[in-house]
Amino acid sequence: MPRFGSAVMALVLAASSGQAATVVTAAHMLDPAKGVIVDNPVIVIGDDGRVTSLVSGNAARPNIPADAKRIDMGDVTILPGLIDMHVHLTSDPTLSGYQGLEYTDNFWTVVGVANAKRTLEAGFTTVRNVGSANYDDVALKQGIDRGYVPGPRIVPATYAIGVTGGHCDATEFPPSVKVPTPNIANNPQDFRGLVRTLRKYGAEVIKVCMTGGVLSKTDSVGAQQLSFDEIKAIVDEAHMLGMRVAVHAHGTDGINDALRAGVDTVEHASLANAESFKLARAHGAWFSMDIYDDDYILAEGAKNGVFAESLAKEKEIGRKQRETFRDAHAAGVKMVFGTDGGVYPNGNNALQFAKMVEWGMTPVEAIRAATSEAAIALNRVNDVGQLTPGHYGDIVAVAGDPTRDVRLLEHPSWVLKGGQVVTSPAR
Template sequence: MTRIFLALFLFYGTIGHSQNVALKPRQNDGKIIWAGSMLDVTKGTIITDVLVVVENGAIIKIDSASQKDRYKGEDIIDLSDHTILPGLIDCHSHLTNPSFDGTIDVYELPIASYGILGTVYAKQTLQAGFTTVRDVGGYLYSDVALRDAINNDWVVGPRMYVSGKAITMTGGHGAWGNWMAPHLELEPNPGNPVDGEVEVRKLARTLIKNGVDLLKINATGGFGTANSIPGAASFTIDEMKAAVNEARKRGIRVAAHAHGADGIKNAVRAGVNSIEHGTFLDQESIDLMIENEVYLVMDLLAAHVSLLENKDDISKKAIDKGNQKVYDDYAINFNEAYQKGVKMAFGTDASIFEHGRNAKQFHLMVKAGMKEMDAIRSATTVAAELIGIEKTTGSIEEGKWADIIAVKGNLLNDITVLEKVDFVMKDGKVYKTPKK
């Protein structure tokens, strides 16, 4: 009897966490990619005429195309007119959040529909070349369910690392509903308002129990929540430490939603692993992030859409300056953090704009002062490091997962070619091929 219980524990105890990505045994699905060129993201160089041999979902050999005669009779994928690079990683997405594009009334949609829509958005994201996402905030564990559905091959989508519901305080970002809008007081409230170290700790434990891969805590107010001030700090350092300590005991990481400088500094001092947004960061917060090796995930695309493309009326009303100046200041802060040496990971806040449009942020990052190679690294090697999967993905190397995409053109001269991905392979399986 004891052995039976142990076996059940080992099975069900692992199925919830996406670190165990291959929930089914991989079949021998050997493939060989013949690429005209390959971007070595580690060295920052392009290698021409490459063969990448894939078996059982992993890269087992990288060879010269001059050796392709040795592989006659094998399944060779001809990308000789393409450049291959690692699958891209978006570290700030919301796949189970409907796009704020005016096509769906998000306040009238049943919560169950969020997970169903997530299957559509997941496919769009994968088709855009993003083979992995860190999903930071899903309604009622819809992101956990979507992650497991993808891992079990029920639906198509990127590899997901999920936080479940964000931890926020009463009146904080995401704590929707008030006496004027009681219909937004869903039960349980998706914003999970909690106050004090005891409540924060209990919610952190509940989230971990329910299978999340990381925790997200709202260290400041945010755009999109009525009466929430984006730049104002929310939780105290000790409250956030309660969540950080629970995460560390279980070997997972903590992301902090933080717009204002005070909240950013509080979150860093509490021990979080990443700052999300960082809209109003200052020199002291930049120095603290560098000193504590905290990653910064600045969503230039979401800011651009919200402020300049007239997609998000709530965000425009929340700021009393001209929208162009607010965006320009954000881009200046982005460049300042980059030039000072903050670890910058790629994240877009997908759902503020249409899902699948994520790669348009690369151009904005380069325009803000980041080198093309560093922008690509932010969505490959650096993003993998932030999540903690750098040993298995983030670069095309022997022994790593076969997460490979292909584009036409020189992406180091024109970063916008990443907006037109022709080929997508995740975990050795092909999900998109070039149109003939």
């Protein structure tokens, strides 16, 4: 059983230096990286929002500074704040198709404010926003970081980039309607320039539309849209600048060329095959597969204004994506939790955990995909995804054992971000 000597010393030093501390206690704690639950955790979070000490076990509790803020969560299981690797906070699925044209451009930033709050309250304390217009996700991140509005930690991609007529272009209008396309290029050199521009204005990850998609009106969902030379130029430029690359890819050829080019995550990966799995393992890439969406799109899409062409594509590809998820997991492909929030209502992110378990993962594996594995894929292993010293005090608590019932994560009883209470049973 672990001893408390170092923890007591950390607490004494914090008190003697005048550092304010928040002390969180609970009945149990899940360590997703190790896949174990420990009893009686005591987590000390400093005034910078980071964990300074973590101890657990049944030994006597350490002395806690008199001026420390105490949060006793009671008979719950706590775990690190959750990470969603694929969201669109500035999107509203109930305004699909042409309905969004009724609103001004800046309306979507306001949508993002509401969605950021819902997402945080759902226990997702970090998200990767992989595509928004007008640098809305950077504005949202800045507002959250400055304390103007509540929300998760955001890793923004700004615009998702693609080719003329592709999934990330505006293909639903006639030639007489001109739409700005600052995210479109058609050769390797221009794509390099786009990467530099997006980084200049706040992108921390690059999102690329490699194949057709479900919600774009006119393309084939699986057709490759960038050449190998184009995606290789994007990856090389982004990696040189210290950025990672997420590639939207449903079709097999596009997935495999993207993996050969060295992309870091493949989004959707619906038609990946055995060669894709081999390439992903060889290159160390992760799959981020939004396998809950099919339920929502087919149930609510027509009412929400989703194009008939898009509904047909979803019917074509939805189950196949789930089967690919099962096969990729069985083949040992690294997986992260990514929901495509914004295609369904943001804030319902945790509904995907049950789908991941239904299609082959254990609950611990699904949770790990949204914590320690996601942190590795984000290149953020030093601050999110775990509850160890140096990491942010981002905490989710559920009333029960999520390794037995992963659906408990759909209804967290407590959420803390950086040691600050976001939601609690009393709120």
